[in-house]
Amino acid sequence: MDTIKIGLIGCGNISAAYLRTAQTFRILEAWACADLDPARAKARAEEFGVPRACSVEELLADPEIQIVVNLTTPQAHAEVSLAAIAAGKHVYSEKPLAVTLADGRRILEAAADKGARVGCAPGTFLGGGLQTCRKLIDEGAIGRPVACTAFMMSHGHEGWHPDPAYYYRPGAGPMFDMGPYYLTALTTLLGPVTQVAGMAGIQIPERTITSQPKYGQKILVETPDHVTGTMAFANGAIGTIITTFATWHSQLPFIEIYGTEATLSVPNPNSLAGPVRICLAGEREWRDVPLTHGHTDSRNMWGIGVADMAHAIAADRPHRAGGAQAYHVLELMHGFLESWQRGCYQRIESTFERPAPLPMHLPEDALDG
Ligand SMILES: NC(=O)c1ccc[n+]([C@@H]2O[C@H](COP(=O)([O-])OP(=O)(O)OC[C@H]3O[C@@H](n4cnc5c(N)ncnc54)[C@H](O)[C@@H]3O)[C@@H](O)[C@H]2O)c1
Numbered sequence: 001m002d003t004i005k006i007g008l009i010g011c012g013n014i015s016a017a018y019l020r021t022a023q024t025f026r027i028l029e030a031w032a033c034a035d036l037d038p039a040r041a042k043a044r045a046e047e048f049g050v051p052r053a054c055s056v057e058e059l060l061a062d063p064e065i066q067i068v069v070n071l072t073t074p075q076a077h078a079e080v081s082l083a084a085i086a087a088g089k090h091v092y093s094e095k096p097l098a099v100t101l102a103d104g105r106r107i108l109e110a111a112a113d114k115g116a117r118v119g120c121a122p123g124t125f126l127g128g129g130l131q132t133c134r135k136l137i138d139e140g141a142i143g144r145p146v147a148c149t150a151f152m153m154s155h156g157h158e159g160w161h162p163d164p165a166y167y168y169r170p171g172a173g174p175m176f177d178m179g180p181y182y183l184t185a186l187t188t189l190l191g192p193v194t195q196v197a198g199m200a201g202i203q204i205p206e207r208t209i210t211s212q213p214k215y216g217q218k219i220l221v222e223t224p225d226h227v228t229g230t231m232a233f234a235n236g237a238i239g240t241i242i243t244t245f246a247t248w249h250s251q252l253p254f255i256e257i258y259g260t261e262a263t264l265s266v267p268n269p270n271s272l273a274g275p276v277r278i279c280l281a282g283e284r285e286w287r288d289v290p291l292t293h294g295h296t297d298s299r300n301m302w303g304i305g306v307a308d309m310a311h312a313i314a315a316d317r318p319h320r321a322g323g324a325q326a327y328h329v330l331e332l333m334h335g336f337l338e339s340w341q342r343g344c345y346q347r348i349e350s351t352f353e354r355p356a357p358l359p360m361h362l363p364e365d366a367l368d369g
Pocket of ligand 1: 009012015071095199
């Protein structure tokens with residue numbers, strides 16, 4: 001198999017997961033690492049045997065690299081993705097696509113001008129858990145979807161992330177940081193949204209870091225740490241979402257989809273795995289649904305969206321974790337905050353084609369039938 005060389009920009013916390021992904025999918029060849037902090041790029045390259053550790057400029061000028069994987073913090077996503085596109089590369093970015101809608105549009109337009117592909121995390125909907133849910137819904141196992149709920153309940157990241165301040169700045173917070181997992185899952189399962197409403201607030205304005213090495217430092221919260229939203233899907237379903245960094249405990253599910261014939265319990269969308277459960281109309285017992293698809297190893301396949309983009313380039317087909325859906329998700333997240341700030345419903349202008357489902361019975365290394 002011919003490999004596709006990737007260059008990572010941003011060699012912080014999540015970069016190891018992408019480098020493990022490149023070791024898992026044979027089509028990917030991790031070729032270069034770059035970071036504003038050269039020591040981080042060097043350390044990751046050494047750890048994973050990546051041939052080059054270099055500056056961002058050198059990485060972008062390297063003709064070997066086809067896909068730039070943008071693993072910088074959200075505030076740098078647009079700048080780095082635009083630079084990669086300008087350098088003639090395809091780009092796959094960590095979420096969110098950008099902080100502002102204007103920057104999101106700029107990325108999609110620049111890519112269209114250059115004939116470059118834009119991909120964006122999360123790719124978790126390519127995992128066996130969410131692909132099984134997709135198959136069940138598409139086959140009518142729950143009847144007509146009428147509603148869905150999604151809950152991301154947490155107390156934030158200052159207890160484990162080594163440098164958590166960015167999570168409390170605009171472009172992050174619970175909605176922009178974790179919302180993409182939930183909204184990408186929901187829109188993959190149910191399609192695009194036409195209107196949203198939201199309510200939000202900064203509920204715990206000062207955080208104390210309890211992870212190392214910044215233990216004891218304070219973070220002033222600059223963006224809502226509790227965001228709730230309602231959504232009208234184009235297919236008629238009505239959705240409810242809560243994302244929060246302001247709660248300690250909860251017993252709410254991750255995602256449920258309610259249909260005329262059954263309720264589907266969807267696994268954690270921040271994972272590739274199951275379990276998937278269904279409870280049929282008129283029954284009381286939940287049944288475990290055996291997964292119909294593989295690719296459940298979240299640790300070693302986290303960057304599965306990049307692997308799918310590489311296969312898509314090789315097969316000249318659309319890639320699945322695409323820019324149009326990522327922009328739609330970005331518009332939803334802004335929509336919740338706009339609605340809250342303006343006290344009115346927010347129309348959603350963008351739309352997208354649902355990514356093609358994965359075929360069943362694929363070998364773990366493959367993403368095409
Ligand atoms: N940490 C996680 O568990 C996790 C999980 C899923 C997704 N993500 C996403 O991945 C992205 C990165 O998160 P992280 O936790 O790895 O952050 P991090 O702070 O650990 O690492 C980010 C790295 O990007 C570098 N960087 C920032 N701006 C840059 C620029 N302009 N050019 C080159 N390098 C630059 C920084 O020096 C740093 O090394 C974020 O978008 C985050 O939402 C993180």
